[in-house]
Amino acid sequence: MSDLPRESDRPLNRKSLAVLWTQAQPSVAAFIRSLVPDYHQAQDLLQQTAVVVFEKFETFDHARPFVAWAIGIARIEVMRHRQGRARAGLVFNSDQVDRIVRAFESMDTELDDMRDALAACMNELPDRNRQLIRLRYGHQMSVAGIGEHVQMKPNAVMVALHRVRNALRVCIQRRLQRGDAPA
Amino acid sequence: MNQPNQLIDAYLDGELTDQQAQQLRDYVDQSPEQAMAFVRAVCMDQALYDLNVVADEVESFENDDKYTEKRSIVGRVVTALAMAAVLALAAMIWLMQPEPRAAAPEAVVATTVAMLTDSTRAVFADGQAPVMLGGELPPGVLQLESGMVQVMFKSGAVVDLTGPCTFDMTESNRGRLINGVLEAYVPPAARGFTIDVGHTLRVIDLGTRFRLTADNQQVQVQVDEGHVQVLRLGPDGRPVESHTLAAASMASLDDDKLTFGEYVPTQRPRRYMDAVLQDQPAMYWPLNAESGQMAWVDMGPRMLDAAMNGGAGIIADGPLGESAVHFDGSNELAAGSRQRDLITGAPLTVETWLRLGEQTRPASIVLVSPGGRDFGWELGLIGRDEPLRLAFDLFGQHRYRFDQVKLDHDRWMHIAVALDDAGVARLYVDGKLRQSLTGPPPRQGEPNNAVVKIGGWAAGPFFRGDLAHLAIYDHALKVDRMRHHVDSSKSDTADQENH
Structure with a gap:
């Protein structure tokens, strides 16, 4: 039965995802709060972002910084959230969001x-x-x-x-x- | 209020006026440095949440009448029933009791914090007063030597403890795991449910399901659903490190160092397991390892935990969405060596989930025998040069060959053979009666020193294929029960898909 899927056969990059996400998560959480100050809404969006990150991880280009990629996904989730709420709570325009994203990306450690x-x-x-x-x-x-x-x-x-x-x-x-x- | 930090604080507190919102936009627009200052302030604010969402404050907050969140009693009861199917009525009555209030601190100290809602062969440490099912539990230590218990806290949080385990119930939404395995289910109403592990780690549930394993060397947190906050505690008991773990993540604390990794959540097929346990199996090995421990545990009354000889293979794709055991033709599970009073004769039922691969060949699947071939029985595969079939061998008496039923390859099948007092053996496949064979009236079983071998035995060819949920009963199950078991498994599979 050597053709059965085994734990060890799963792609290695799946293993690294959890580590990458754990490292990136504080930045992603803070980024979401920068656009959605309400803590509970932000937590919901963080969870949604995590789901998408896990789903899309196969498409992640490992040459890029993971944090920047995850923040990009979070940004999309925030935009979707705002569309669903008739743009409620919108404080920053897209240029200002760009600037905020760049600031997060440059934070490093x-x-x-x-x-x-x-x-x-x-x-x-x-x-x-x-x-x-x-x-x-x-x-x-x-x-x-x-x-x-x-x-x-x-x-x-x-x-x-x-x-x-x-x-x-x-x-x-x-x-x-x-x-x-x-x- | 024009200072940038004041604007930012007001923004994060949700107190920004329209005019201030414009001032904040202007501030961020002005320069990258100011955008960075804004981002730093947000990061600190977020970190303050991460460091301060701790349950002890939540607890004292909830004890304050004036500021207690008004929970729906009905909602709490519904949640509780969903979380703990056992003792539903008792739990409901219990949950509807008013919670202790801060106004009566003496009563808080004296009151109970949880209730025992389930128990499977639980053995508590010597000297510990027996805990009755449905009994209310005061704050204190539960020392479980073996078996499993389920405890529902007054907050609605439910924990399953697997022995050996030492667990200290400290408050109505808080406990401390000293060692052992704990699995927690936390409904939204119990958000903030906190488990300390020793004095080194704190896990705060943010509305989810998680599992904790603690021994002398290592502590492990595995998140099945939602999020938990993991805080590493310093020598003074204060958090020195905080992380939020999402579903499918795990954290390990080893020598004061936290490491992180991926975790494949498992969802126990509860309905199927409940259906099996309802029929009181004499022996039942789930073979669905969780953290490598549960697979060999016998959930029947004999507690014949098995041991794997050879390299056991735990595979992820079990029949009900959880894990199973792969036998590669060289390994076996042995249980009950030198145990007396095993099921060696009629009536009996043997039931399992089975998956044959292309390489599967004739072999023993499960055998109960004192060692020779004149006493005991074996369920195995026959048919060397033809499609594999099942045979049930009552040693020294009769061999039942189910030759009308060809077995499929590469799919999970639920199979069961029930032998009654009259010597009739019935084969059920996927809950349906497929063949019935009559042999001579079997002899009664006798006391013996038998062993159970799963996956082969020393003198015979070993099994190649996958097994899960092997149960042996000392009675012949009827078709309606077989159908019920299979129907229950379908509900579990549906849960997995939704999960």
């Missing part, structure tokens, strides 16, 4: 370093600030929802969140300049 630094910077936050971040990102609460929860006005929450994010940006920059990203 910067994103990985930034994520490592961010993990370390989170630990430096005062408890109250960390709580705000967790409400916003961990519980995915809206600004208004956070305001109700911590008894602050929405505007005050926005300002507070902005300050925390600024603090994180400064911390990340400092760590990246020092080259000591991981905690």
Whole structure:
């Protein structure tokens, strides 16, 4: 029965796909969020993009960067999503999207370093600030929802969140300049 | 609010006004550097999500009356029923109970977090109070020595545990796998269901199905459906690395290093397996390996887990969309050596999925015997220079040759031979009665030290071909049950196609 398909007979490039996708996925996810800020919609689109990437992988030209290829697919998925929603939430025109795509393509390993630094910077936050971040990102609460929860006005929450994010940006920059990203 | 970062933050928070949207467009338009600054801000925002979607906060959030997401009780019940077919009514009543609230912390500590919804030959560690099916489970450690149990958390998340396994149920949507194999099914309502593995890895389910294997050396996460977030934890228990895994991906943690790869999701043919188990087989080897472990496990009451001699070949294209075992003419599965009380005489039924290749030749498929040929039985292939046929040999008594039924090559067939007390042997192919043969009334089986050999035995030619779901019963199954088994398999196959 040597003609039976075996696990080991499957094309090698299928094996590399999962690795490539895992490496590219943070960039693709961020790219989608740059065009679709709503986290849940963006997650749905990420999943849809993953499906298409897996389906189309046979057509991927290995001479090209995988991230750029995957972002190209994500862009198409975002456009389809927007068409389906009567262009709801459209902020950027196609020239601006081109510019954003180019910025993502030029990031290289910067994103990985930034994520490592961010993990370390989170630990430096005062408890109250960390709580705000967790409400916003961990519980995915809206600004208004956070305001109700911590008894602050929405505007005050926005300002507070902005300050925390600024603090994180400064911390990340400092760590990246020092080259000591991981905690 | 004209500072770029404020604009970007407002954009990502969904709070941008039309005027600010124009300002943001202008900002991105102005230079590639500004577009890059925008992209960096988005990346940080996305990374904040990845690092912070953790279940402990979700849990405390849900305990807060004021901000609890209003779930539909009906929706939760429907989901629960879909996820756990067993104890449906008990589960429904249980799920409709109100969840503990933050206002009564004492009650939260004292309450149950899960329910035992299924159990197959479960043996718990000494000293552990027996857990009744349908019983509510308080927070604490389940130490399963063997068998399988299914636990439904109050959140609706369901986990299957395969022994040996140690699992700590910590909260109503959270647990810790200490070692063993865990498979989780998480409905949307239980999104955020979290499993820690030891103190090194955290898996947060984003509404999906995944599988976890943990031993002393390695932890492995395999995603069947949807997404999970995998966090590597530092010595202080805080996440130091975060990745989102999509379906068909896997991650392994080995020596504090995470590696990633492809994973072929398997979907257990539950309906077929349930149909088989309903008829109480004395021995049942699924032969549909998951992580190389399940194939040889006997799901019957004797627990005669098999062992492969020679190079076992697990193939991906089993009869029901899952894996199966390939026999190459030199390997065999042996089970129950020196075990007494195996099924050596009538009545009995032997049932399996079988696929013959072009190279298949006469051979033993399955044999139960104390060692000689005067006691026991064998199902095998005959017909050296002609199309292969099945024969059932009741050693020392009668050989039933099913000569009217030619076997196909290169397709999965469901075959079963049922021998009744009167000595009538019936061959069913794909759920239909194809031939009935009468022999002398068989002798009663006697206590013995028999073995089960699957795929051949030392003195006979080995089988070449594929087998899956081999079951042996101590009663003769009727045609309606055979048909039911095959019909159940069709539902599983349809599930696979939809999957």
